[in-house]
Amino acid sequence: MGYLKNELSKKSRYYLSRDRYLELKHFCLQYDEWRSRLLEINDISAKDLVMAGSDKITNETERIALERTVLKNKIDLVERTAMDADKSLWYYILKGVTEERTYIYLVNMMNIPCGKNMYYDRYRKFFWLLDKKRD
Numbered sequence: 001m002g003y004l005k006n007e008l009s010k011k012s013r014y015y016l017s018r019d020r021y022l023e024l025k026h027f028c029l030q031y032d033e034w035r036s037r038l039l040e041i042n043d044i045s046a047k048d049l050v051m052a053g054s055d056k057i058t059n060e061t062e063r064i065a066l067e068r069t070v071l072k073n074k075i076d077l078v079e080r081t082a083m084d085a086d087k088s089l090w091y092y093i094l095k096g097v098t099e100e101r102t103y104i105y106l107v108n109m110m111n112i113p114c115g116k117n118m119y120y121d122r123y124r125k126f127f128w129l130l131d132k133k134r135d
Contacts, residue, residue: 014124016131024127024134031078031098038071081133085126089114093126 009015016024041064078098082090092112095101096119103119106112112119 012124014121014128016127020131021127024130025097027134028078028097028130029100031075034071034074038068038075041068041071077133078130081126081130084129086122089119089122092119093122096123097126 044064079090079094082094082097085093089112092101092106092110095106095110096103101110103112103116106119
């Protein structure tokens with residue numbers, strides 16, 4: 001998207017500084033890592049914890065529960081924000097912000113049901129909303 005080359009005007013309703021946009025963008029690009037790690041954590045069984053030593057079970061269980069909660073909250077934040085940006089386009093927005101899928105990709109591979117201007121308006125709205133939620 002041309003957003004990085006041509007920053008939005010400060011008059012735009014979805015204006016973010018370039019640095020804040022990049023921070024939020026890189027936050028979202030970790031989405032697949034969070035999902036993978038959450039699956040790994042969910043595969044840890046009580047048997048694995050017992051083998052680690054009974055005195056470590058409580059601490060390890062707490063650590064795993066905390067990590068699971070943090071990951072789930074990040075995943076939910078990105079998904080809910082995509083839904084808040086546009087209830088009918090949220091999945092396409094999610095693909096765009098977490099996988100850097102371009103509008104051309106979304107048209108050709110996923111048949112996005114809207115025009116380029118509408119998509120990028122909702123894309124900008126997503127980051128604007130995420131900025132408010134992460135404050």
